[in-house]
Amino acid sequence: MRVVHHVAELRERLAGQDRTVLVPTMGNLHAGHLALVRQARAAGGPVVASIFVNPLQFGAGEDYGRYPRTLEADCALLEAEGADCVFAPDMAEMYPEPQTVQVLPPLADELCGASRPGHFQGVCTVVLKLFNMVRPCCAVFGRKDYQQLFLIRAMTRQFNLPITILAGDTVRAADGLALSSRNGYLTPAERAEAPRLYTVLRDIATRLSSDERDYPGLERAARDELAAHGWRVDYVSVRGQATLLPPTGDETALVVLGAARLGNTRLIDNVETGLRVAPGA
Ligand code: PAF
Secondary structure (H helix, E strand, C coil): CEEECCHHHHHHHCCCCCCCEEEEECCCCCHHHHHHHHHHHHCCCCEEEEECCCHHHCCCCCCCCCCCCCHHHHHHHHHHHCCCEEECCCHHHHCCCCCCCCCCCCCCCCCHHHHCCCHHHHHHHHHHHHHHHHCCCEEEEECCCHHHHHHHHHHHHHCCCCCEEEEECCCECCCCCECCHHHHHCCHHHHHHCCHHHHHHHHHHHHHHCCCCCHHHHHHHHHHHHHHCCCEEEEEEEEECCCCCCCCCCCCEEEEEEEEEECCEEEEEEEEEECCCCCCC
């Protein structure tokens, strides 16, 4: 496995390849990332994992400075998982000049975007740059970052990028907590409490699949339960899977999304659910 820091070297390495599969990451890898790499390998072509902590997607006061940089350990994990190449550009390679042209996706101010202004603009901008640098035929993103996956799919489609976006399932700890690099910030007491986010979202999904339709009531009850256990809730929201907008009644598939903070750590999760379609409908 080669570790390259420059686009020119990456191009040399990938010359003649048209089946490259990209797994974009910010490093500090865990089993969830490694599952994405396995999925990428199954797609058949050479696998490039990128590692870049992207300042554009962090707001003022967020954890850009303390986000764990663990390149050596990450490379060892990627090598063991069979990745062919790590692309780890530095700031000068990614942003040689101020990035004054950026991608402004829809829904940028909704859900996670409401409490993280500019976040999805930063994500889409760096992902478009990575796509142009690596020129993959496929790229793999986790379902845990549901809104990110939705917006990257929309960007890829609407800009006619010749890239297939593959979605990787969320990998969970035995108690249900979705794996995340940010779980490492949790104190032992917070870690014990953290699975509740998944529990409340799953509970809403179960109720939706049993035909409950009081979305605001379900969302409110979940927010109250989290708050009663010390969480500061950014949102709990039921949305249509196809649009990521509030349900209008025409949906056949919904997703329940949530983001909430325990102490200084912000966690996100989501649960997809189908809806029972009435016979003859
Ligand atoms: O999901 C992430 O780790 C990041 O948002 C991504 C897609 C690598 C862009 O920086």
